[in-house]
Amino acid sequence: MTFNQVLYDVTVGEWDWFGSDEGKSDHYIDPDGNTTLEKKSGGSTNPRKETVKPYSQRIGDYWLSIPSKDYNKLVKGFAKDKGKLDGTVNLAWSAAFISYCMQTAGAGTSFPYSSGHYKWMNKAIRNRQKGHAKAALVGYRPTEIPLAVGDLLGKPRGDGVTYENAPSTGWYTSHSDIVVEIDTAAKQAFIIGGNVGQTVSRISVDITDDGRLASTGSWMVHIQNNITFPIVSEVQLTENAKVG
Numbered sequence: 001m002t003f004n005q006v007l008y009d010v011t012v013g014e015w016d017w018f019g020s021d022e023g024k025s026d027h028y029i030d031p032d033g034n035t036t037l038e039k040k041s042g043g044s045t046n047p048r049k050e051t052v053k054p055y056s057q058r059i060g061d062y063w064l065s066i067p068s069k070d071y072n073k074l075v076k077g078f079a080k081d082k083g084k085l086d087g088t089v090n091l092a093w094s095a096a097f098i099s100y101c102m103q104t105a106g107a108g109t110s111f112p113y114s115s116g117h118y119k120w121m122n123k124a125i126r127n128r129q130k131g132h133a134k135a136a137l138v139g140y141r142p143t144e145i146p147l148a149v150g151d152l153l154g155k156p157r158g159d160g161v162t163y164e165n166a167p168s169t170g171w172y173t174s175h176s177d178i179v180v181e182i183d184t185a186a187k188q189a190f191i192i193g194g195n196v197g198q199t200v201s202r203i204s205v206d207i208t209d210d211g212r213l214a215s216t217g218s219w220m221v222h223i224q225n226n227i228t229f230p231i232v233s234e235v236q237l238t239e240n241a242k243v244g
Contacts (some may be wrong), residue, residue: 003227004150007105011178014101016191018200027199035199039159048194048198055199056087062194065099066115074115094175095119097194098152101178110136110227116173118166122221126167136227139163141225142219146211147189151179152223153205153213163220176223177203184211 019035021027024098028046039046049055063071063085071085079089087093096118097112112119115128118183132138133175141163142153154176161172177193180202188204189211206214 003105003107003229004148004225007101007107007150007178007225008180010105011101011192012180014058014097014194015200017058018049021049021197021199021201022195023201024203027083027197027201039154048197050087050093050195052087055079058087058094059093059194060084060086060098062093062096066096066223067105070115091115092192092195094195097200098176098178106229107136108229110229116171117154117176118156118170118172120152120223121174121176121221122167122169124154125163125221129167134226136225138224138226139221140224142216142222143213144222145224147179147182147207147213147222148211148224149179149182150225150227152176152225153179153191153219154221154223155218156220157179161220166220182207182211184209187214189213 021035025037027049028036028039029049029052030038030046031044032042035049036046050059066237074085074091076147077085078091079085082089085091095115095117098117102111103113112123114120120137127135128138128139132204139166154174157173157175161169175193177191179189180192181190183189184207187207187209188200189207190204192200194200208214213222
C-alpha cells in the first residue's frame with residue numbers, strides 16, 4: 001500500500017469512530033447519548049461532542065502526537081490542574097488530529113507535527129517557491145492542480161495572510177483537512193478534519209471536471225502529499241505512532 005492509501009484508512013477510520021459526522025454545524029450529545037445538532041434538549045443545554053467521553057479521551061490521544069515540548073507548554077498554559085490535554089480543554093485540536101493521522105499512517109520525519117497547521121502549510125509553500133516539486137509536501141495555489149486522496153487543503157483563520165507571504169509570516173491561526181474522496185462525476189471532493197463542528201467531520205467541496213477546486217473560496221493552499229515509505233508491518237506502524 002502507498003502512504004496515501006494508509007492515510008486514507010486512518011483518517012476515515014477516525015471519522016467512523018466519531019460517528020461519521022457531516023458538515024460544519026456544531027455537534028452535541030443529547031441526554032440519551034446521541035449526536036445532535038440541537039444545542040438544547042428539553043430545556044437543558046447539551047454538551048459539545050468533543051467534551052463527552054469517549055470522544056474527549058480520543059482527542060487526548062490526538063494531542064499526544066505533537067512534540068512533547070509543545071504539549072508540555074500547552075498543558076502548563078491551559079490545563080495545569082488537569083495535567084493533560086483532551087477534548088475538555090478549551091483548545092483547538094484540529095492540528096493535533098492531522099498530526100495524529102499522519103503519525104499513525106507512518107509519515108515518520110516526513111511531516112512537521114505541530115499544534116498549528118501553519119507548520120506544514122508554510123513548509124509546503126516554501127518547497128513550491130524553491131522549486132522542490134518532489135518534496136514530501138508541496139504547496140500549490142488552491143485551484144492550480146487536481147486534488148488527490150491524501151492531499152490537504154489549508155487556510156488561515158484571519159486576515160492578512162496570503163499564499164505569497166505565509167512562509168515569512170511565522171505563526172498564524174489556521175486550519176487544514178485531508179482529502180479522502182474525489183468524485184469527478186458529481187464534481188465534488190470530500191475532506192475530513194478534526195475540530196470541525198466540535199467533532200471529526202466530513203465536508204464536500206466543489207471541483208471541476210478534471211478534479212481541481214472549482215473556486216478558491218477561503219482556501220489558501222492545496223498541499224500535494226508526496227510522502228512515501230517502504231511497506232512496514234502493523235507492529236512497526238504502532239511503535240512509530242508517537243514521535244513527540
